[in-house]
Amino acid sequence: MLLPSPQQLRYLVALADHGHFGRAAAACAVTQSTLSAGLIALERQLAAALLERGTAVKRPVFTPLGLELVARARTALAALEAVAETAAMARDPHSGPLRLGVIPTIGPFLLPRLMPALRAAYPRLRLWLREDLTERLVAGLEAGRLDLLLLALPAAGTMETLPLAEDPFRVALPRGHHLANRDSVPVAALAGERLLLLEDGHCLRAHAEAACGLPRGLANSGDEGFAATSLHTLVQMVAGNLGVTLLPQLAIDGGVLGDSPVEVRRLDGAAAPGRMLALAWRPRSPRSAEFAGLAPVVAAALA
Amino acid sequence: MLLPSPQQLRYLVALADHGHFGRAAAACAVTQSTLSAGLIALERQLAAALLERGTAVKRPVFTPLGLELVARARTALAALEAVAETAAMARDPHSGPLRLGVIPTIGPFLLPRLMPALRAAYPRLRLWLREDLTERLVAGLEAGRLDLLLLALPAAGTMETLPLAEDPFRVALPRGHHLANRDSVPVAALAGERLLLLEDGHCLRAHAEAACGLPRGLANSGDEGFAATSLHTLVQMVAGNLGVTLLPQLAIDGGVLGDSPVEVRRLDGAAAPGRMLALAWRPRSPRSAEFAGLAPVVAAALA
DNA sequence: GGAGCATGATCGATAGAACCGATTGAAACC
DNA sequence: GGTTTCAATCGGTTCTATCGATCATGCTCC
Structure with missing residues (x-):
């Protein structure tokens, strides 16, 4: 079987990425004529139409087969890169x-x-x-x-x-909060509190909800109309007496509390609440x- | 990143397959000098030793990295072939x-x-x-x-x-066997019979054992010292009164019985015994x- | 509607790569 | 010790990827 040359596949992928012969050619560090000729040669070798020729103007239009081949060309190029990269890593690791x-x-x-x-x-x-x-x-x-x-x-x-290390969750409470009397807080006790969490999309939110046995999206339910966008914000909200929250030990060690009037307590639960x-x-x-x-x-x- | 050429990777894979420069070169339809030079160029490009040079003689010896790269080269070549094949199939399917x-x-x-x-x-x-x-x-x-x-x-x-079609199992009995009186045979009734199956390795054996709820390898346990090597043999053994067996409907329709004195009956089980x-x-x-x-x-x- | 512009195809020339055939160097075998 | 096998090397040839320049086409704007 006659294999397509990697260079031609790079032209194809670059054209798909840039949608423009000139810019694709620049990305490949060749002239436009080279890229154009390369693609024509590829079409001839494969005996298949990859681009809608003649009609469209403003930007290259791929045929369905062309799009399919772009995807396969990407994986083929990645496989070739893996060969080179394997050698490079063996020669000179950690660089x-x-x-x-x-x-x-x-x-x-x-x-x-x-x-x-x-x-x-x-x-x-x-x-x-x-x-x-x-x-x-x-x-x-x-x-x-x-x-x-x-x-x-x-x-x-x-x-x-x-997996590297377990990162247990702690409860963060406003200073003087009644739950701060104890050494540790049972997970169940959080049910009576207003639990503040990060906005949706943060995995910490999902992990915290799971740790507390909450269904997804229950916390923060429309109370304030906005959710915290970072752990630092979250700490400020707790300090402002808007509720309580869970913080990973890593963040506490990393100084997320600053000198905010916030106290942290261990969290007691069935299966050591935390994340990996x-x-x-x-x-x-x-x-x-x-x-x-x-x-x-x-x-x-x-x- | 400088990609290795597919041709050089083919040389590498061919050498791994044939263990001999000359034969590998012939397989690639090039001369030995070309293949040798190609591999040296590949080693230089990757800046890595792929072959044990100098010492060993009788056949080429790959370095550990060389073996690793052979495997990766195979997948890279397969990915390139997939590009060409996709185009070929789109151009001319079913050929x-x-x-x-x-x-x-x-x-x-x-x-x-x-x-x-x-x-x-x-x-x-x-x-x-x-x-x-x-x-x-x-x-x-x-x-x-x-x-x-x-x-x-x-x-x-x-x-x-x-999945194409269900292929139900039937019971094959010697003519005149007492189970042949009925229209169909319950799976449980097979427990009292000597169940003959194909030798190990045939999936039909495993499927039949599963259909009968037998643990693996129970049937044929050392009774005769040999197991059937084909369904035709199996039918002959049943005809010879050595026991009973299960046959897929497909084989029966395909005429595996010939004119042997063997009768087939439906098999009644919880979940329609058969294979897909x-x-x-x-x-x-x-x-x-x-x-x-x-x-x-x-x-x-x-x- | 025509000039100007952007885009992609085409052409001729050239440098580099791939390949071949012949030869050399080295180890193993008889 | 001579022979055989095997892989590396060398010189010459062919092929091809690429460049720079040019051409063809269709859109945009005045």
């Missing part, structure tokens, strides 16, 4: 760019400690950071825009996960071993 | 080579009817047949040596399956649509 995604309820509290540690352990690693909600990070990982995620389990998506911090990457990634090797450094920064 | 694997308890009874039907429906299809046990067929499918399987569910393996005939192919195969299109033809041959 080069690493695009790390972190969720907002971990990043601000762990990165100040983690980044120096990583820099010290792997000086040749060039770390790019992206902070976003779990769902968008997972999408970025699957699309190849990110290499590694630092998130909280459980999380949905097809990825390899490596973890690393995640694409299954069969060439860098799996490298990523797993980072785990001790991250775990040390957590401890 | 070209189709490597079909069939299990021995289906093939002899279905193919005589199926092959002419397929030839009539898709004259340009060039059908290659391989008859083997389910496990080996699935391995062949996953390795890319086969394109499509015709087998019985349930079966293990990562593949897309399309199905087509199976690699997930995301470019030819999924084509294979699914074959289903009606196969189903017609079954009816």
Whole structure:
């Protein structure tokens, strides 16, 4: 079978991405004529029409088959990259760019400690950071825009996960709150309180609801008309006597409380309420071993 | 990122397959010098040692990284082939080579009817047949040596399956057997009989054991020292009064009984004892649509 | 309606890569 | 020790991907 050349597939994918011959060619670092000729050659080799020729003008229009082939070309190119990347990692591990995604309820509290540690352990690693909600990070990982995620389990998506450490939930109460008398607060006692949580989309919200045995979306139900957008905001709301909340131990250790008049207590529940911090990457990634090797450094920064 | 050329990856895979530069080169339709130079160029591009150079002689020895890259090269080449194949199928469906694997308890009874039907429906299809046990067929499918399987569910393996038709089990009894008095035989009645089955490895054996609620490997337990190797043999053993057996309706319709003094009766059980005939192919195969299109033809041959 | 503009296809020339055939170097076998 | 097998190397040839320039086409705006 005559295989299509990777270069031609790159042209095809670039054209799909940019919707413009000239810009696609620039992205491939070739001239427009080269890209155009390459695509025509590809169509001839495959004996199939990939683009609507002649009629449309303003932007290239793909045939249904063309779109299908774009998708397959992406996976083929990714597979080729995996070959090269495997070799690169074997030659020189823990170096080069690493695009790390972190969720907002971990990043601000762990990165100040983690980044120096990583820099010290792997000086040749060039770390790019992206902070976003779990769902968008997972999408970025699957699309190849990110290499590694630092998130909280459980999380949905097809990825390899490596649990790092349990991150237990604590109750945050306004100073002088009646529940603050005790050493620890039973989960059941929260039923009588106004429970404030992050806005929807944050995995911490779902995890906290699960920990309290709440059905999804019960907390914050329209009371104030707005939900907290960060743990710092949430602490301010608790300090302002608007209610109580759950905070992960990691955030408390990371100084989310500042000098707010807020007290934290342990939370007693059937199954140690909390979340599991973890690393995640694409299954069969060439860098799996490298990523797993980072785990001790991250775990040390957590401890 | 500089991608490795598909040709060089083919050299690498061919060398792994043949263990010999000259034969690998012949398989790639190039001279030995070309293949050798190609591999050296690949090693230089990846800046990694793939082969143990200098020391060993009698056959090429791969480094651990080399073996890893061979595996990744296989998947990359398969992905490239999928691009070309997708285009080929869109251009000219139901044509070209189709490597079909069939299990021995289906093939002899279905193919005589199926092959002419397929030839009539898709004259340009060039059908290659391989008859083997389910496990080996699935391995062949996953390795890319086969394109499509015709087998019985349930079966293990990562593949897309399309159920075609139920194939109920019948009881085969020697003529004059006391169970032959009735119209149908309850599953429970088989407990008192010597149940003959195919030798281990045949999925029909496992399916029959499951249908009878038997633990695996109970039937045929060392009685005669040998198990049947085909359904034809099995019928002869029943005719010889060695015991009773289960036969799929498909085999009976296909004439497995011949003129043996064997009678068949329906089998009464909780959940209609039988197996499900199905087509199976690699997930995301470019030819999924084509294979699914074959289903009606196969189903017609079954009816 | 015609000039100007943007976009993609085409053409000729060229540099680099792939490949072949022959040869060399080295280890193993008889 | 001579022979055989095997892989690496070398010089020459062919092929092809690419460039720069040009052409064809359809839209936009005056």
